Amino acid sequence: MLEVSKLSIRFTRFDRRLRQVHTEMIHNLHLSISSGEILAVVGSSGSGKSLLAHAILGILPSNAQVSGDIYFKGEALTPASQRRLRGKEIALIPQSVQYLDPLMRVGEQVRQSVRQGDPAVLQRKAFNKYDLAEYVAKWFPFQLSGGMARKILISTATVSGARLLIADEPTPGLDDLAMTETLSRFRQKAEEGCAVMLITHDVEAALTVADRIAVLYAGTVVEIALRSDFTADGEMLRHPYTKALWKALPSQQFAAIPGVQPAPAALPKGCVFAPRCSLATSECEEFAPEPRKLRHGEVRCLHAT
Ligand SMILES: Nc1ncnc2c1ncn2[C@@H]1O[C@H](COP(=O)(O)OP(=O)(O)OP(=O)(O)O)[C@@H](O)[C@H]1O
Numbered sequence: 292m293l294e295v296s297k298l299s300i301r302f303t304r305f306d307r308r309l310r311q312v313h314t315e316m317i318h319n320l321h322l323s324i325s326s327g328e329i330l331a332v333v334g335s336s337g338s339g340k341s342l343l344a345h346a347i348l349g350i351l352p353s354n355a356q357v358s359g360d361i362y363f364k365g366e367a368l369t370p371a372s373q374r375r376l377r378g379k380e381i382a383l384i385p386q387s388v389q390y391l392d393p394l395m396r397v398g399e400q401v402r403q404s405v406r407q408g409d410p411a412v413l414q415r416k417a418f419n420k421y422d423l424a425e426y427v428a429k430w431f432p433f434q435l436s437g438g439m440a441r442k443i444l445i446s447t448a449t450v451s452g453a454r455l456l457i458a459d460e461p462t463p464g465l466d467d468l469a470m471t472e473t474l475s476r477f478r479q480k481a482e483e484g485c486a487v488m489l490i491t492h493d494v495e496a497a498l499t500v501a502d503r504i505a506v507l508y509a510g511t512v513v514e515i516a517l518r519s520d521f522t523a524d525g526e527m528l529r530h531p532y533t534k535a536l537w538k539a540l541p542s543q544q545f546a547a548i549p550g551v552q553p554a555p556a557a558l559p560k561g562c563v564f565a566p567r568c569s570l571a572t573s574e575c576e577e578f579a580p581e582p583r584k585l586r587h588g589e590v591r592c593l594h595a596t
């Protein structure tokens with residue numbers, strides 16, 4: 292359904308001497324999602340998760356330069372086709388609740404995104420699932436709590452009938468029940484044949500529902516793993532960063548990884564993870580590894596076995 296190939300995103304800005312400065316935020320990124328599948332994209336803050344989502348939808352700011360290819364149902368996306376597909380075939384649950392239209396009643400916002408079926412019925416059903424009272428439909432976004440606003444955003448995307456659903460951190464502010472409801476909605480969408488991209492920094496939430504997990508680090512996918520690879524001591528995992536993420540979970544050893552993710556303007560020359568990696572050799576410091584297939588997944592590491 293979705294294939295992202297060699298995606299890079301650069302930003303241009305002017306420094307204090309009015310010189311142009313380019314910073315690359317996403318580098319040579321590959322991933323794909325099939326119909327019926329939930330792919331989680333995990334990574335810490337600033338790793339490029341939202342930029343990836345915005346590139347697929349074609350809503351990056353105008354100072355962003357994009358290279359590489361994004362295919363949807365086999366068709367290479369262009370700004371024109373993105374405009375046509377956005378909100379119809381490809382729906383975004385945005386990270387910020389500020390994407391709600393402040394001047395439109397929220398029930399109307401949900402109803403407007405329906406393309407098949409009775410908008411009023413589908414909106415009422417969605418509200419019901421989330422325990423939103425019927426009168427809330429008449430409210431404006433400023434009257435909602437953060438959790439309610441998020442429920443409206445999720446409802447808007449899930450009633451749209453889109454084939455590709457991109458959820459950018461959909462769960463903050465939701466209580467446990469609403470979170471479970473949301474994740475099971477995604478599973479239901481996948482069962483109906485949709486492809487779902489679940490962007491989150493919550494690895495544990497990702498593991499409850501995703502089929503595969505793409506791990507983003509400093510603007511690139513370092514590993515694509517199966518959910519079942521996250522087990523025991525992490526010996527099925529391929530990349531040292533993914534192993535470290537797994538061991539850092541509270542349910543595991545709660546062991547923090549030393550060091551920090553490099554800033555986009557100060558990336559190391561070779562492998563982006565080399566400065567924090569216990570396996571790093573001089574080769575890792577020289578060359579950025581290309582992604583390669585390994586045990587039903589993918590990895591970007593010279594030493595992964
Ligand atoms: N409009 C922009 N202009 C310049 N840099 C940007 C812009 N938008 C994002 N960036 C930079 O790109 C990098 C990736 O940002 P992005 O929002 O994709 O991160 P993220 O993984 O979604 O983080 P979070 O978990 O905090 O949402 C960050 O360093 C960010 O500062």
Ligand code: NI
Nearest residue numbers: 340341342386
């Ligand atoms: Ni983000």
